Amino acid sequence: MRPLDITEPARALFRPPFRNYQFDGAYDEMFEAPGVPRPHYQALFQTLLGLPAEEMRKSQQAADLSFLHQGITFTVYGNEEGTERVFPNDLLPRIIPNQEWRKIESGLTQRIAALNLFLEDVYHGGRILADGVVPRELVYSCRHYRREMRNLSVPRGIYVSICGTDLVRLPDGSFAVLEDNLRVPSGVSYMLANRKVLKKVFPTLFRDYGVCPVDHYAQALLGTLRALSPASSTTRHEPTVVLLTPGVFNSAYFEHTFLAQQMGIELVEGRDLLVHDNVVYMRTTAGLKRVDVIYRRVDDDFLDPLCFRRDSNLGVPGLFNAYRAGSVVMANAVGTGIADDKAIYAYVPAIIRYYLDEDPILPNIPTYLLTDPSQRSYVLENLEQLVVKAVGESGGYGMLIGPHSTAEQRNEFRGRIQAEPRNYIAQPTLLLSRAPCFLEGEAQARHVDLRPYILYGEHVTLVPGGLTRVALRRGSLVVNSSQGGGSKDTWVLRA
Amino acid sequence: MNGYGNSNLDGPLHGPMGGRRQTTMLSRVADSLYWMSRYLERAEHTARLIDVDFELRLDQSPEAGSGRWRRLLESLHAPIPEDGKIDATTLTHILTLDKTNSSSIISCVTAARENLRQVREQCSSAMWEQLNRLYLHVNSTMAGEAWLLHSYVFFRAVRDGAHLFHGVTDSTMSHGEGWQYIQLGRFVERTDAVARLIGAHLGRLPHSVENSLDNSYAISMDQAVESEEYLEWVGLLKSCAAFEAYCKKYTAELRPLRVAEFLLLNPEFPHSVRFSVDKVHTALQAIAELTERKAEQPVRLAGRLRASLSFSQIDEVMTSGASAFVDSVRQQCGQAHAAIHHIYFDYPVESALA
Numbered sequence: 001m002r003p004l005d006i007t008e009p010a011r012a013l014f015r016p017p018f019r020n021y022q023f024d025g026a027y028d029e030m031f032e033a034p035g036v037p038r039p040h041y042q043a044l045f046q047t048l049l050g051l052p053a054e055e056m057r058k059s060q061q062a063a064d065l066s067f068l069h070q071g072i073t074f075t076v077y078g079n080e081e082g083t084e085r086v087f088p089n090d091l092l093p094r095i096i097p098n099q100e101w102r103k104i105e106s107g108l109t110q111r112i113a114a115l116n117l118f119l120e121d122v123y124h125g126g127r128i129l130a131d132g133v134v135p136r137e138l139v140y141s142c143r144h145y146r147r148e149m150r151n152l153s154v155p156r157g158i159y160v161s162i163c164g165t166d167l168v169r170l171p172d173g174s175f176a177v178l179e180d181n182l183r184v185p186s187g188v189s190y191m192l193a194n195r196k197v198l199k200k201v202f203p204t205l206f207r208d209y210g211v212c213p214v215d216h217y218a219q220a221l222l223g224t225l226r227a228l229s230p231a232s233s234t235t236r237h238e239p240t241v242v243l244l245t246p247g248v249f250n251s252a253y254f255e256h257t258f259l260a261q262q263m264g265i266e267l268v269e270g271r272d273l274l275v276h277d278n279v280v281y282m283r284t285t286a287g288l289k290r291v292d293v294i295y296r297r298v299d300d301d302f303l304d305p306l307c308f309r310r311d312s313n314l315g316v317p318g319l320f321n322a323y324r325a326g327s328v329v330m331a332n333a334v335g336t337g338i339a340d341d342k343a344i345y346a347y348v349p350a351i352i353r354y355y356l357d358e359d360p361i362l363p364n365i366p367t368y369l370l371t372d373p374s375q376r377s378y379v380l381e382n383l384e385q386l387v388v389k390a391v392g393e394s395g396g397y398g399m400l401i402g403p404h405s406t407a408e409q410r411n412e413f414r415g416r417i418q419a420e421p422r423n424y425i426a427q428p429t430l431l432l433s434r435a436p437c438f439l440e441g442e443a444q445a446r447h448v449d450l451r452p453y454i455l456y457g458e459h460v461t462l463v464p465g466g467l468t469r470v471a472l473r474r475g476s477l478v479v480n481s482s483q484g485g486g487s488k489d490t491w492v493l494r495a
Numbered sequence: 496m497n498g499y500g501n502s503n504l505d506g507p508l509h510g511p512m513g514g515r516r517q518t519t520m521l522s523r524v525a526d527s528l529y530w531m532s533r534y535l536e537r538a539e540h541t542a543r544l545i546d547v548d549f550e551l552r553l554d555q556s557p558e559a560g561s562g563r564w565r566r567l568l569e570s571l572h573a574p575i576p577e578d579g580k581i582d583a584t585t586l587t588h589i590l591t592l593d594k595t596n597s598s599s600i601i602s603c604v605t606a607a608r609e610n611l612r613q614v615r616e617q618c619s620s621a622m623w624e625q626l627n628r629l630y631l632h633v634n635s636t637m638a639g640e641a642w643l644l645h646s647y648v649f650f651r652a653v654r655d656g657a658h659l660f661h662g663v664t665d666s667t668m669s670h671g672e673g674w675q676y677i678q679l680g681r682f683v684e685r686t687d688a689v690a691r692l693i694g695a696h697l698g699r700l701p702h703s704v705e706n707s708l709d710n711s712y713a714i715s716m717d718q719a720v721e722s723e724e725y726l727e728w729v730g731l732l733k734s735c736a737a738f739e740a741y742c743k744k745y746t747a748e749l750r751p752l753r754v755a756e757f758l759l760l761n762p763e764f765p766h767s768v769r770f771s772v773d774k775v776h777t778a779l780q781a782i783a784e785l786t787e788r789k790a791e792q793p794v795r796l797a798g799r800l801r802a803s804l805s806f807s808q809i810d811e812v813m814t815s816g817a818s819a820f821v822d823s824v825r826q827q828c829g830q831a832h833a834a835i836h837h838i839y840f841d842y843p844v845e846s847a848l849a
């Protein structure tokens with residue numbers, strides 16, 4: 001491959017597909033300066049310069065069609081009933097050098113360890129609350145705090161075994177944690193599907209780059225779930241693991257079927273399970289079969305109508321009692337939502353220091369707590385510069401992006417914040433890093449984030465990479481699939 | 496240590512030594528596979544019927560056609576327009592792209608796909624893709640004058656889609672319990688559909704043997720049919736994809752008795768009632784084996800029906816009333832269906848815990 005003549009960097013930029021590539025204050029994943037690609041993007045850059053736009057367009061169409069035929073879709077709520085949509089996929093990989101990845105890996109390992117210690121503490125002695133590191137009222141006022149979990153010990157003390165943490169890259173090039181998803185994080189199937197497609201589109205480039213594989217995710221997940229199985233079951237037989245889905249109308253249903261298939265476990269709905277004498281069984285054609293571990297993709301609220309929401313048809317009556325009796329394990333544990341509450345999030349650096357006596361490897365985003373009168377008044381005065389988020393929501397719902405908002409929307413949020421300050425937090429509007437995406441026949445810069453997936457069973461496992469989510473609308477900062485986002489493959493390099 | 500508590504659910508099936516049964520099948524999954532297969536078979540059957548009708552219509556007087564359309568709708572459980580007027584366009588619409596008719600092709604393909612979507616981790620990706628493709632094709636079809644004229648392309652696509660699906664299924668899915676439910680659904684549906692079609696066809700004949708005292712009826716049944724009648728019998732055979740196979744066995748001379756024998760009792764032709772019942776029984780035996788529930792009702796019912804078809808002779812059937820015979824086949828098939836449902840899909844928990 002001929003090295004790029006960097007004495008005339010600007011000229012390369014005028015060549016397709018980069019003719020209209022935009023730069024602004026955001027960190028650009030591909031270019032360190034206009035026309036000068038970062039060393040690890042050099043090969044991709046060269047390939048793109050030599051690739052006719054028509055060929056890329058064909059590959060994109062083929063990829064879209066294959067997603068449609070495979071039914072790799074998600075469901076959009078609040079739209080027409082049950083609208084299935086293909087999750088848009090962008091063909092240009094996001095590349096992360098190994099060294100950067102190692103830092104992310106150690107940062108996330110540290111974080112999941114601390115958050116699990118926090119959960120165990122909060123549901124048992126409450127040391128951290130007594131020591132005043134995290135305010136007691138913040139924990140007890142959290143909507144996802146589960147009184148029913150008090151003094152219940154979970155296997156290995158692991159509450160969160162499957163976690164997807166959202167990272168963003170700031171203008172200075174450093175990664176920071178935007179939010180933790182400790183309840184039922186989704187998206188991992190798209191990571192695997194994207195990889196499959198990219199291997200077909202750029203086989204040579206992929207091989208030459210030396211990309212760390214991600215295909216073993218399903219096996220690692222199964223291993224993690226098995227490691228949680230109650231001790232008695234190891235002497236009995238291999239633990240029976242099932243994936244509990246809310247059903248075909250859930251937005252992530254494709255992912256549920258995909259993971260169950262990849263792991264070779266049963267995909268069950270609430271109506272397939274029943275509890276008798278505190279033991280959970282599934283109805284099979286050969287009779288009832290005992291269940292040991294449930295990877296549940298159903299929210300706490302809907303798990304058991306006898307214990308949580310009575311109107312839930314998705315759950316299993318008596319499931320929580322069986323869980324308390326220890327005859328069945330659920331992953332993630334019930335009540336983990338307190339640790340990804342966006343107000344508790346502000347305390348995670350303190351939580352890491354408190355339990356591990358270490359400095360956080362990955363920083364947080366500065367967060368304003370609206371329960372604090374002085375922070376609140378600052379936020380209310382500066383709404384047009386800030387992002388306001390509801391503490392218990394995810395998926396980009398219940399959010400105000402100040403700079404892109406109307407006066408009317410700001411007024412609405414102002415009212416909401418004053419009515420329920422505990423329910424909201426505010427953060428500065430972040431300029432997310434940008435990466436090239438193939439749109440409208442050329443490379444265009446779009447904001448991206450990164451969601452790596454962390455597994456915690458016998459030990460912590462991260463598959464190298466994750467889901468890079470893209471705000472496909474020009475200038476948009478929202479990457480959620482429900483809000484017009486897409487995704488791209490993430491290549492973590494071996495060296 | 497045995498962590499099972501005091502229930503006696505823990506036979507050798509799940510115990511440390513009970514490694515015989517390798518797979519588990521959820522009742523809901525079995526139910527979905529079964530119904531997916533039934534719906535797909537129904538779509539294929541309907542597509543063939545309309546296609547054949549379309550062809551016959553060209554050779555027939557309009558009166559002969561409209562009587563057949565009524566039978567067609569009846570045999571497919573489709574609604575008959577309230578004013579009683581049926582023309583080619585309404586008929587085609589009701590049976591193909593009418594989403595309000597639960598037995599139209601579009602409804603059946605959608606239902607089949609919805610069932611498979613709920614259990615898609617159970618099938619191979621190739622199977623899902625094939626059915627999804629058929630679904631996307633059917634749903635992107637726009638009805639209109641031009642489409643109506645070339646609707647045979649559509650029916651062909653539906654039939655091909657279903658055949659491809661079964662081909663892909665047979666070659667990419669383990670022929671284990673799940674596959675057996677697919678077989679079961681397909682042939683239960685076929686038994687019922689073919690029996691119903693033969694029933695509707697026999698009911699049309701001016702004389703039925705029940706009210707003829709001499710044997711002139713039996714004799715007339717064993718003579719070659721002509722003109723309009725000929726077309727009707729060809730239609731029946733073609734509706735079961737059986738015309739060529741019939742000619743191979745009996746030559747092109749169409750005798751009602753032979754047609755009835757071929758469609759009811761032939762052991763080798765895949766759309767005959769007997770062949771379908773054989774498959775139902777075989778699948779049920781395999782399922783009983785796999786679930787270790789050998790003495791259950793479904794196998795017994797299917798076995799009895801299989802025996803009665805294996806040992807029946809067409810003369811006897813005709814003398815004692817062909818319509819009654821066909822009705823009894825359908826009834827027994829319905830009983831088997833109910834038993835399958837009750838034993839494998841939706842059993843009372845009390846019985847499983849007892």
